[in-house]
Amino acid sequence: MSRWKAPRPKSSPYITPAGYQRLEHELKDLWLKRKGVVSALSAAAAEGDRSENAEYIYRKKELRGIDGRIHFLQKRMSSLNIISAMPADQERIFFSAWVLLENDKEEEVLYRIVGADEFEMDKRYISLDSPLAQALLKKTFDDHVLIRNEFQETRYTVIDIQYGAEFIAD
Structure with a gap:
């Protein structure tokens, strides 16, 4: 070995x-x-x-x-x-987006897509390299995402997309 x-x-x-x-x-x-x-x-x-x-x-x-x-x-x-510039199309999910999702159980979860060196700053931050972030990239409102691993399968629906330092609840 x-x-x-x-x-x-x-x-x-x-x-x-x-x-x-x-x-x-x-x-x-x-x-x-x-x-x-x-x-x-x-x-x-x-x-x-x-x-x-x-x-x-x-x-x-x-x-x-x-x-x-x-x-x-x-x-x-x-x-x-x-990356400090906002994307031209803010209706789609790109780096630094705040994404509000609804899962299978109709629970809302909020994530921000950030770099691999900063995802531990906040529990809501996920790395750009994570499977969920990769699946979310370029998605827009009401799009569905399916995440599978060896233990479970979770389906998410995109509810809201925002850019900025903080997520502003409507």
């Missing part, structure tokens, strides 16, 4: 302005946190034998994690396309 893992599929390079600002803020915070970790690491290193120094070992591991995340963010942010 090998340890080789297939590379993750590339995610969409799109992001909203708010999502990009959050990544910039995270990167800035990581650089500040890194300064503190480096000074704690050098203090722990000055205490003597590093092989049995738990503080030193912990700080090295913490620094490795911070450096890895900084490297990832710097590389990822340079490849992102910030």
